[in-house]
């Protein structure tokens with residue numbers, strides 16, 4: 001089954017557009033695990049078990065594991081998701097971007113070593129940096145960074161392009177608009193490409209939706225980053241995954257962290273549904 005089919009089935013089954021991000025911070029683990037880097041798996045697996053019926057995807061962030069030498073825990077965690085939350089896809093957030101044999105190794109790492117169903121990638125090196133993923137794993141998803149949620153996304157992504165783009169009379173195309181057009185157009189040979197666009201800029205989500213009416217949008221920035229849920233959902237309209245990491249993982253700092261994560265995930269799932277246009 002392709003990534004998009006799997007994700008859409010999970011979204012329907014759980015009536016959810018919520019993606020829970022798994023970004024474990026050793027110093028924020030509940031006692032007695034605080035600072036214990038051997039407990040990332042245990043912490044995240046409990047979050048998965050508490051929220052599996054409330055989400056359309058999980059998004060582990062690779063750096064949170066690799067930085068402390070916990071790659072084996074990430075492998076176990078993805079296997080745990082596939083076993084305990086069957087059909088819920090795993091989006092590995094690694095923001096890879098390279099060419100040729102290096103990109104082929106990144107594809108093997110994400111899809112074979114970790115068993116991810118989709119991967120986040122950078123478009124900076126152009127179409128041939130995506131080809132190795134598509135050629136080796138055409139059924140897996142790729143989420144291309146388009147308009148990211150951080151303040152620095154303004155530095156490059158908002159720049160107007162000197163060639164103007166396809167409709168210069170409407171204003172010069174901006175870099176993120178070009179990424180949206182190319183990544184979901186000619187670069188999308190597998191039909192499994194989506195875009196990452198931050199909830200901190202709902203107007204630009206609306207612009208991206210106009211360029212790519214059917215593209216899956218992975219939207220971080222709700223919760224800890226303060227994105228406006230109502231405006232975000234109104235702009236994306238359909239075919240999106242709203243990611244929340246810290247606001248779910250650390251809903252409680254105490255032993256009840258998993259049930260608190262469930263309460264927050266249920267609240268978010270409901271708030272997303274309530275914000276959908278009728």
Ligand SMILES: O=c1ccn([C@@H]2O[C@H](COP(=O)(O)O)[C@@H](O)[C@H]2O)c(=O)[nH]1
Pocket residue numbers: 021023061093147148149150196197198220221222223224225243244245246247
């Ligand atoms: O534009 C982007 C792209 C990726 N991220 C990642 O999403 C989560 C957000 O975590 P929160 O705790 O919900 O803020 C994190 O893994 C980021 O690396 C993003 O925030 N913005």
